[in-house]
Amino acid sequence: MKKVAIIGAGNVGATTAYFLAKERIADVVLLDVVEGMPQSKAEDFLHAGPLQRYNVEITGSTNYEAMRDADVVVHTAGIPRKPGMDRLDLMKTNAGIAKTAGQAIGEFAPNAVVVAVANPLDIIALAILRETGFALRNIVGMAGILDSTRFSYFIAQELGVKPEDVSSMVLGGHGDSMVPLARYTSVGGFPLTELLDTETIERLVQRTRTGGGEIVNYLKKGSAFYAPGASVAQMVAAVILDRKRLVAASAYLRGEYGHRGIFFGVPVILGKNGVERIIELELTDEEKSALDLSAEQVRHAANNLDELLA
Ligand code: A3D
Numbered sequence: 001m002k003k004v005a006i007i008g009a010g011n012v013g014a015t016t017a018y019f020l021a022k023e024r025i026a027d028v029v030l031l032d033v034v035e036g037m038p039q040s041k042a043e044d045f046l047h048a049g050p051l052q053r054y055n056v057e058i059t060g061s062t063n064y065e066a067m068r069d070a071d072v073v074v075h076t077a078g079i080p081r082k083p084g085m086d087r088l089d090l091m092k093t094n095a096g097i098a099k100t101a102g103q104a105i106g107e108f109a110p111n112a113v114v115v116a117v118a119n120p121l122d123i124i125a126l127a128i129l130r131e132t133g134f135a136l137r138n139i140v141g142m143a144g145i146l147d148s149t150r151f152s153y154f155i156a157q158e159l160g161v162k163p164e165d166v167s168s169m170v171l172g173g174h175g176d177s178m179v180p181l182a183r184y185t186s187v188g189g190f191p192l193t194e195l196l197d198t199e200t201i202e203r204l205v206q207r208t209r210t211g212g213g214e215i216v217n218y219l220k221k222g223s224a225f226y227a228p229g230a231s232v233a234q235m236v237a238a239v240i241l242d243r244k245r246l247v248a249a250s251a252y253l254r255g256e257y258g259h260r261g262i263f264f265g266v267p268v269i270l271g272k273n274g275v276e277r278i279i280e281l282e283l284t285d286e287e288k289s290a291l292d293l294s295a296e297q298v299r300h301a302a303n304n305l306d307e308l309l310a
Pocket of ligand 1: 007010012077078094120146
């Protein structure tokens with residue numbers, strides 16, 4: 001059985017473990033800094049084994065060494081923004097956590113593919129790349145697949161069709177500047193642009209951009225974790241089972257889409273080596289400028305990485 005280590009056994013980490021165990025994708029190790037918490041969650045999962053027939057091992061630990069020889073490492077460790085904390089402080093704290101985790105991944109799981117999840121996603125992925133020294137394609141960030149599943153869900157609701165009949169693509173940085181591509185979205189094989197008018201599509205695009213925020217507003221404390229957990233599990237399964245899934249994910253760019261040196265949401269093929277290929281789509285001028293704007297925001301934050309990791 002392959003092994004997946006999940007750093008950060010909070011909401012997203014534990015939900016990811018649940019989806020992975022349910023689909024029997026791999027053994028799972030939950031890691032966290034809170035003593036007793038990852039162990040208790042692992043034990044609790046196992047108690048459901050006779051009902052759920054997981055047939056995989058789930059363990060919990062506060063020692064990074066437990067991720068030894070993991071095939072995939074998921075990084076969800078971070079702290080949420082606290083009152084009085086600005087965005088930069090939060091970035092600094094989470095980048096610091098990613099630095100320590102990255103060093104541990106390099107030491108204990110040197111052949112792993114890393115799926116970055118903690119925010120700010122595109123920057124955390126860059127920090128992990130730096131600290132592990134892994135090949136560029138072995139690090140990938142989860143965001144586009146989540147933004148795409150939300151877009152698909154909203155479209156399905158609008159049209160009254162099954163969500164699985166919708167196939168959509170959301171590119172760009174993870175945040176307000178994401179770029180849902182209506183032109184590359186289809187329902188049952190038909191282009192979305194043939195099924196809904198421009199105004200309705202724009203409304204659904206906007207809702208996709210604020211979809212994560214909607215959940216935060218309801219929850220007050222914390223952010224979404226079921227859809228993020230399902231999205232991470234899909235990506236992990238694609239790597240573990242070498243599924244060659246074509247999904248939107250944050251990958252290190254070396255000139256693709258006119259950008260380099262940043263992690264950015266693009267269509268990729270995910271397989272056993274991580275990002276096996278980046279697909280370059282033809283974009284209209286309008287789509288390209290929206291993507292450029294989003295890339296500039298990511299680059300701005302990425303330029304601060306040295307300071308964040310100092
Ligand atoms: P939460 O439930 O707070 O879990 C985070 C966990 O990380 C907690 O259990 C912490 O104890 C743990 N942690 C903190 N420091 C360390 C450390 N050094 N080593 C190991 N564990 C540590 O948050 P969550 O699970 O809801 O979210 C986790 C992260 O994912 C946050 O940064 C979110 O913003 C991010 N997130 C990203 C997306 C994307 O689409 C990119 C979606 C949802 C959540």
